[in-house]
Amino acid sequence: MLMGLKRLFAPLVFPVLAPLAQAQEAERWGVNMPQGVTEVSHAIYDLHMLIFWICVVIGIAVFGVMFYSMWAHRKSRGHKAVQFHESTLVELAWTIVPILILFGMAIPATKTLYDMYDTGEADLDIMITGYQWKWKYDHLGTDVSYFSNLATPLTQINNALPKTANYLLEVDEPLVVPTNKKIRFLITANDVIHAWWVPALAVKKDAIPGFINESWTRIDEPGIYRGQCAELCGKDHGFMPIVVKAVPEPEYDAWLSERAIVAAKAAELTGKTFSFDELVEEGGEVYNRTCAACHQANGEGVPGTFPSIAGSKVATGPLEKHMDIVINGSTTNPAMQAFGPQLSEVQLAAVITYQRNAFGNNMGDTVQPIDILNFKNK
C-alpha cells in the first residue's frame, strides 16, 4: 500500500528527479507514516490506514457526485434547475450512516489506546528528562546516567560543510536499550515542556516540568531509531534529536558494565591536576557542546536574550561567583541552568577555565577539578 502510494505520487509531483536510485527515492519521497518496529506502532499504522481508506472512499463518493453535477448540471449545457430543497429522510440517512462508520473506527481505536496505556509489568525503567536543548537518560536501578546532545556540527547547519546523511538526527550518546524487553519510560523535563518522540516506536509523550509521564515500548528488531523533540521548547527546539539504539540483551548488559568502568575512570580524574592548555582544550569542547547554543560560539551571546561571556562581569570577576553561576545556575534567569549535576568536575573546571581565558577575557587563572569538588561540598 505504502509503495503503491509512493509510485502514485512521486512521478506526479516532481518528474525531474526520477533517475535517482530507488532506495534513495523511497527515503526522499517518504509520503506515509512508518510502520515501525513494535506491536503498538503496527497497530497504529493499521488504524491510520483504515481511517485513510474510509476517508478516500467517502471522498470519492462525495466529490464524484459533485464533479458529476458540475459537469452535467451547468447552465452552459442548458440544464434547468430542479427546485427541490428538503428531505427529512435523506437528512436522517446521512446523519445515521456516518455515526455507524464512526463506531467502526472507534472500536479498534479504543483497543489500541488501552494497549498503549498498559505500562505495567515492565522489565526495566528508563527515566527521560528534557532540558533546553538536550535529553538526559537514567537507567533506573543502575548508576548509568548520561546526556544526549546533537552531534551535527554547526559548520553543517551554517552550510559551511556539506550535510551528512543523518543531518540533525545524530547525537553524541544514543539511548541504548535491550530488544524483546518491555521498557517503561518515565518522562519529565527540567525547564519547559518538551516531547519525546520516536516514530518507529510510536512513542510520543510530553515531558512536563514537575510531572512524570509514563509510556512503554517493546522493540522486536535491533537497530537505530531516530526521532526529535515534538513540542516547541525555545530557540533550539529543532536541534535536540533522539537516537535509540536497540541491541540484544547480552550486548546491553555488556554495555552497562562498560559504562560503569568508564564512569569510575572519569571519577578518578577528579583528583588529578591538569595543565592550563589541557583545561582550555577540553573546556573549548565542553563549551561548544553545552554553552554555545545560548552564549554563541564567539561568546558574545544574543543581546537582550542571552548575556555575553566575552568581557562579562562574571567571567572576568571573582572565581567564586563564576563557579556559583555555572554550578548552581542563575537565581534570576531560569534559562541559565545549574550545570553542577550535568557535567563532571573535570568538565566544569575545564569550561570555567576556558570561559575565563577565551573571547579576549585573558584572566590567566585556572580551575582544577578538586576546586570544583571543594566548592560543591562547601
Next chain:
Amino acid sequence: MAHGPQPGLTRWLYTTNHKDIGSMYLWFSFAMFLLGGCMALIIRAELFQPGLQIVQPEFFNQMTTLHGLIMVFGAVMPAFVGLANWMIPLMVGAPDMALPRMNNWSFWILPFAFSMLLSTLFMSGGAPNFGWTFYAPLSTEYAPPSVTFFIFSIHIMGASSIMGAINIIATILNMRAPGMTLMKMPLFVWTWLITAYLLIAVMPVLAGVVTMMLMDIHFGTSFFSAAGGGDPVLFQHVFWFFGHPEVYIMILPAFGIVSMIIPTFARKPLFGYSSMVYATASIAFLSFIVWAHHMFTVGMPVAGELFFMYATMLIAVPTGVKVFNWVTTMFRGSMTFETPMLFSIAFVILFTIGGFSGLMLAIAPADFQYHDTYFVVAHFHYVLVPGAIFSITAAVYYWLPKWCGNMYNEAMGKLHFWLAFIGLNLTFFPMHFVGLAGMPRRIPDYALQFADFNQIASIGAFLFGAAQLVFLFNVIRTVRGGKKATDKVWESAHGLEWSIASPAPYHTFSIPPKVS
C-alpha cells in the same frame, strides 16, 4: 435622512455607520493578512532548503508566533466582523447596527492592539517566540520581556471581539424587519449569531489565561509552575477551552457565506436550510467539549482520552451534513462558475479534505504519531486557508458590486482563483507527507529526507502570496470604477441586500422593509 458621510478623515474616525466600519474592518484585516503572509513567506524561505540560510532560530520562532497571532486575530476574525457589519443590517432589513458608537470603538482599538503587538519586534529580547498557543512555562518563566505587551494586546483584541459579538447579537435579535422570523434569516446571519455567542463565551477565558500568565510573571503567583504548586498542563486546558471554540469562530461564518453563494450560482434554493441551522448549532455545542484533543500526548488518564476522542469524532456528523447539503444544492441545479462560485466550490472540496485529516487526528492512538508534526500544520491550514480565507474572498467578490456599484474584472478574478488554488495545494498538500514521514512542526531546520517536499511547499507559498496581489489590484480597480452593477447583480440572487440600489446608499432601510 438626506445627509451623507462627513468629508475628510473625521468621517472614518467618528463614523458610526455600519458600512464605513465594515469597510475599515475589511481593509484592516487585508493589511494584516498581507503582513502575516509576509511572515509566512519568511518562514517558507528559510525552510526552502535544509540548513540555516536567512534567519536565526530565535527570529524564526518570532515569525511562527506572530504569523499565527496576526492571521487569527488580525486577518480572519476582523474580516468576518467586517462582513457582518456590512451585511447583517442589509440582510435583516435594519438601518444600522444596534450599538453604533460601540461599533466604532470596537474597530478603533484594534489598530492600537496590533501596533503594540508588532512593536515587540523592536524590543530587547525580541517579539514573543513561544508559538501562537503560548504554552507555559515557555511563555512565562522563559519568555522574553515583551510578553507583557503581548498580554495587553491580547486583552485589547479580546475586548474588541466581545464588543463586536454583543453588537451582532443585539442587532440580530432586536432589529430584524417585520416578518423576518428567525427561521427565515439568511444563513450568514444564523451562523454569525451562533459565532457571536461562542465569542462571548470564550474570549473571557482567553483574557483569564493571559491574566494568569501576567500574575505568574509579575506578581509571584504559580498558576502554571509546578515548583510553586501549579500545573503547566492547566494552562493548556484553559487555553484550549478557548482555543477550540475559537477555531469554529473562524469557520462558522464561512459556512454561512458559502451557503449564500452556492444557491445563487446553482439557481436553486439551499438544500436543507433547517438542518443547516441545527448542524451549525450542534457544531457550536460540540466545540465546548472537545478541547483536550489538542493535548492527547500530555498524559491524560485513558478515560479522558476516550471521552475527548469520541466527542471529537462526533463533530464529523454535523459537518458531514453540511457538506452533503452543499453538494445536494448543486445537484441538478443550473450552475455557472463566476469567481465567488469558484472559491465556494474550492471551499467545499478543500475544507472536506481538511475535515478528513481532522477525523484522522481525532483518533487518539493515531494522534500520538500525528501530534505536533507537519500533518497537523497541513490539517489546520486546509481548514483555515480554503475555509476561512477562501470564503472571505468569495464573499468580497460576491458583495463587492453591491458595496461599490461596479463589477469586478471577471478574468482577473478567475486568474486570482487559479493562482491561489494551485499555490495553496502546492504549499499545504506536501505537508501531509513530511508530517507523516516524521517532520515536527515549528522547526527552523530539518533532516535531509524532508527537503524535496519542503522545497515544493515554499514555491507554492510564494505563488499563493503573489495571487493576493492580483486580488488587491482587482479590488482597487473595482472600487475606482468599472462596469456599473445592477441592483440585483447576480441573475439568481435572493435576499434583502439585493433589493436596494447598487452601490448601497449610505443609509438603508430607514423604513423597515416588509418580509413575506
